Amino acid sequence: MKRILYGLLFIVCSQCNTWAVEAVFTTEDLVINSKKLDETRNLVVYLPAGYSKSDAHYPVLYVTDGDIQGPHTAGTLDYLAKFDQAPQMIVVGIVTPRETRERDLTLTSADKQDPEQLANADLFLAFVEQEVIPEVKARYRTLDYQGLAGTSHGGQFAINALVKRPGLFNGVVAVSPSLYWNKSQLLTLTETALKQGSLQGRLYISIAQEEPTMTEPFANFVALTKYYPNQQLAVISQTFSNETHNTTALLGQYYGVKYLFDGWAIPETPQTLADLQAIFATRSSLLKTALIIPEDRAAGYGQWLQYLNRQDDALTMLQWNRETYPQSLNAHLLLIKAYLHFDMEDKAHQALSEAMKSIKGLSTEQKAQLESLFL
Known part of the structure; x- marks a missing residue:
């Protein structure tokens, strides 16, 4: 159980993946x-x-x-x-x-x-x-x-x-x-x-x-x-x-x-979309510039919420992620996976159709990756 939770926390912190190669x-x-x-x-x-x-x-x-x-x-x-x-x-x-x-x-x-x-x-x-x-x-x-x-x-x-x-x-x-x-x-x-x-x-x-x-x-x-x-x-x-x-x-x-930068940090606990939006509003206020939740951060917390079976919170996060980053294949994939996880197959098929329509220049391999979720 602890290993899974630490793994999910690492997904949330995916921005840190290049530590070893960055000066x-x-x-x-x-x-x-x-x-x-x-x-x-x-x-x-x-x-x-x-x-x-x-x-x-x-x-x-x-x-x-x-x-x-x-x-x-x-x-x-x-x-x-x-x-x-x-x-x-x-x-x-x-x-x-x-x-x-x-x-x-x-x-x-x-x-x-x-x-x-x-x-x-x-x-x-x-x-x-x-x-x-x-x-x-x-x-x-x-x-x-x-x-x-x-x-x-x-x-x-x-x-x-x-x-x-x-x-x-x-x-x-x-x-x-x-x-x-x-x-x-x-x-x-x-x-x-x-x-x-x-x-x-x-x-x-x-x-x-x-x-x-x-x-x-x-x-x-x-x-x-x-x-x-x-x-x-x-x-x-x-x-x-x-x-x-x-x-x-x-x-x-x-x-x-x-x-x-008090108020900048995100607590190391599951965060809803509203939680993250509040934190990024604080960040925007601190820096005097508009900041938005990065795709990988929303994806990570969405997966964490999905793992905890917090259906409404997980879907709200992943839906926002797809709407905010409509050209991201990963944002579409994660939302379809979440619908399937929560036994919402009709929603999953609708999300597949949306991905096929909205992603520009979708390759044959990417289409196959999307369709494979239903095999």
């Missing part, structure tokens, strides 16, 4: 001659498995310290996508060299700010928005979904982006952010934005077992998001008590990405 991701190095920064900056772009063989468009996750944080983030996304816990994504690693990292990712203190001139993290954010993102959109097949992830000063930069440019990023991951910076300046800015109700998207923020210098501003930040709830902002916080500041990035990125 995890491919990388491309880009150089931007930045007018904003008046210097040359490097990007490392991690393209998801199958990108070169597809015409699909992908959401994008931008990652600071991209040469360090990019590889494991791309690997994490590849793993989550293989198990359908998140979509495949393009990861753009924004390289932040040691000598400019503090300048690029941290805020200028309030008393040194020039309202007429951007500096430090605000200038770097303008570089990302006005030069990096347009370059990525021009070169690659992207969806409108953009995420931003950063660790430590990168986490500070990510939250600053959330506050200063609401809506630029649909989701933000901030791992052990340096919120103490400039006497917790970012907390004041965040409180103002929360009071105004301007923040939007999803925010994942985490901390490790660290010094009070890090944990106290973190706790205060989380408290602010609870005290001033924003309808358009969803926040979750997490503490990794067995990790340090330097070891928390992998876990933070993993759980962060999972939270950004």
Whole structure:
């Protein structure tokens, strides 16, 4: 019994059949001659498995310290996508060299700010928005979904982006952010934005077992998001008590990405057509683009429901699959098999006639395959 159920679950996960032959991701190095920064900056772009063989468009996750944080983030996304816990994504690693990292990712203190001139993290954010993102959109097949992830000063930069440019990023991951910076300046800015109700998207923020210098501003930040709830902002916080500041990035990125796409995963239980449509409606909302249940996914769950003798649910799924993918021989075959399984021979013959009429260019072999179901 267990072997049969595992086999059916594998059918449902048929998108994973090419794991062994697919590369995890491919990388491309880009150089931007930045007018904003008046210097040359490097990007490392991690393209998801199958990108070169597809015409699909992908959401994008931008990652600071991209040469360090990019590889494991791309690997994490590849793993989550293989198990359908998140979509495949393009990861753009924004390289932040040691000598400019503090300048690029941290805020200028309030008393040194020039309202007429951007500096430090605000200038770097303008570089990302006005030069990096347009370059990525021009070169690659992207969806409108953009995420931003950063660790430590990168986490500070990510939250600053959330506050200063609401809506630029649909989701933000901030791992052990340096919120103490400039006497917790970012907390004041965040409180103002929360009071105004301007923040939007999803925010994942985490901390490790660290010094009070890090944990106290973190706790205060989380408290602010609870005290001033924003309808358009969803926040979750997490503490990794067995990790340090330097070891928390992998876990933070993993759980962060999972939270950004909370609602994406399909439970590993039988799903009706209505169940799948609800999940794909959530996916469409997350990515801001219309997504439809793939043929192989509907077929797999239809077969699972058929095995469980859930006649109405199985037939509803397989009928939808045939109507949605009318040129698929397999969609017709599975529906005919289901009718025969449930002793509905008249319906099976009607489905055979429909297949013969609707499939264009049906070969002799395919006709014989359909007719053989009744032998």
